[in-house]
Amino acid sequence: MLGAVRGYPRRAPLTLAYVCLLLVGHAWLGYVLSADQAASILGYLSTNLDNLQDHPLAALLGSVLLFAGTLTDVTSADFLGTLITLGLGVCCSLAWAEARWGRPRAVAVFLGGHVVATLLTAVVIAVALRRGWYPADVRHALDYGVSYGAQTVLAFGTPALPRRGRLPWAVFVLAWPLGGAAWDGPLPDFTTVGHLTAAALGFGLLGVPAFGRRRHLHRPELTA
Template identity: 35%
Template sequence: MPRVWRLLPTPTGTPFTFWYAVLLGVTSYVADTADPSWVDEVLQASSTDVTHLAQAPALVLVASALWVAGGLASPFVAVFLLVLTALERRIGGVRTVVVFLVGHVVATLATEVPVGFAVLFDRLPDSSLHRLDYGISFGVAASVGALAGLLRPWARWPVLVVFGGLLLQDLVNMTDPISNWGHLIALAVGVGMWHWVRRWDAEGMEKVAPGRA
């Protein structure tokens, strides 16, 4: 039973994941219960669209990660809890924040900057500069990619194939092409961080058992 509970975040074992999950629970509750017009205004202000990224990039990149697109029913919530808990137990809270933020920021810029250029060259309408874009999914996808690098091969490749396959299916179905591309980019970012997460994991193992080879 204790091993099962280790799959979920705790305030002492995985403080970043635990308190971030609490924060997301609060914002999701607010989004479900507050005045819809006010919620819409807040989400619009938190959107990482081209206009907001040009005006206040740091602020909006942080604000957009305080909300869950689709609320607590989103499948990314379950993935968030399991993956970030496992990742934080392996590499620590600060480094998990780094992985999450790098995926969130890189995937956001990689999808929104082309939109800006497309509007500039009249390939997309001006309304594309104000598209609603927020949530934790890019950071979660990057965390999945990073965690895969710490798994044994028999688990690593099925995780990447299944998760990547679901993201590709969303892209094929054209559910939200810009976000769908962002998810795949974020996953690739996480995979690209294998060298660092493996080194961080090894450093953590050395601290636990410094005398072992």
């Protein structure tokens, strides 16, 4: 375990730098800016329908520089979500992808999952609004963070586990977003739709030939 921690910067330097950036951004919003200033920034970077129509690039790229959750309220459901997305997703699965596939492909999986899942979820939201399945205020709901990208690499990292652990892991990746899902109609809330979409993308990428050749001859395990 100690050796894995010591070797982490060498195996996954880009992931480590990204995690540090996320932590700095979290501290900046939570402890440096006023509540109104933080709310204004989050409102601008939220990947809701209104923002995707007005400033899509700023929303898509800006939202992935932050994470939604808590590091201090350890008894809350938000902290569990932080452990899954930031801990298992970014710190472990993204680091594994970087070590196994190299930085370009790891970034492509993570960022591609974030962008594609966000855009597909936006399409679902637009259809659901027309059919009355979602309330109208979903158009400008607050939605930001790394969770869709993290969910994609969580699914994509399934081969890092021993064979007998892969099916339970896949079930976990698909099931955890449903644990807190809200159902107001035939669809769960849009964030649950986004997480399930991101997971499907991650599993689907495992069958893409571009990811069929490892960068290294050995297989690094998930880095704790």
